[in-house]
Amino acid sequence: MADATLAPVFEPTPLPVRDIMPWAIFAAVIGVIAFYFTGLEQGATAVFDGSAIHEYVHDARHLLGFPCH
């Protein structure tokens, strides 16, 4: 690791995992909801009746690569 001592770069200190966990769970919940409503609702599966959500995000769903119909 001789290059590591010569290189003028610094080593960033990693954030402790226990500080990240609560935020990770929070972000995962937001992310899953975002994924679900843009990608899946009233398509592959449905919580609400009808097709309004599907039709509204229809173009985005196709273009973002989710299987749509």
Place this chain on the structure above:
Amino acid sequence: MVGKLLMRGLLVGLLAGIVAFGIAYLFGEPPLSEAILFEEQMAALEVPDPHAVEEEAPVSRTTQATTGLLTGTVILSMGLGGMFAIVFAFAHGRLGHLGVPQSSALLAALCFVTVSLVPWLKYPANPPASTFDDTVAYRTQLYFLMLALSIAASAGSLMLRRKLLPQHGAWRASVIAVICYLVAVGLVLGAMPAVNETPEAFPADVFWDFRIASLGIMFVIWAVIGLAFGIAAERLFPGRPAARGGILTA
């Protein structure tokens, strides 16, 4: 600290969603409209069902192509931006001797390959009228399985790299990890079942334009997130701590 990173990730995702909407509108909507035109032509050829009731579209094409498209890209990009911030919080300082903007850009490139490019290689975006309606649940399962395997391959390779690092050094550990990654992805791409439902008459140029536009949209989302997050998060890490000896976490 992590909360501040998350907030910046969501805002950067908002920005990425707006930019992605512009790209989607300019490059994605033309082939999408042509696919819908093809769908209508096919429907016109069929014998009309005398019992069919003319359904009124709940959302107009204009709404779908403007506010609907914007809503979709913004919501998904904000979700991706938020999760990116968390992955960044884990990865920064564990990926190598990188500053905040460099970590952010590298991580976004890895996210693009893992979350967008590799699943796209097996199950690329499909325009309307190119798939069967009643296989959507099956195709969705395949898509998410592919996504999960892609994430597993990337995470596994990064862990392998970390494990090899003390003995082999950064360069060789990286090369070995990338080779293992490519083999794993190749095996997954080969093993996952193919989906070929496209009607023969479907115009090939529309298909190509649509899929390239879709990949371009995902690239732009990750590029904006990676570059903008690096700038937005840098001020949260004040100063440049002095280099320490015996670095093995690179």
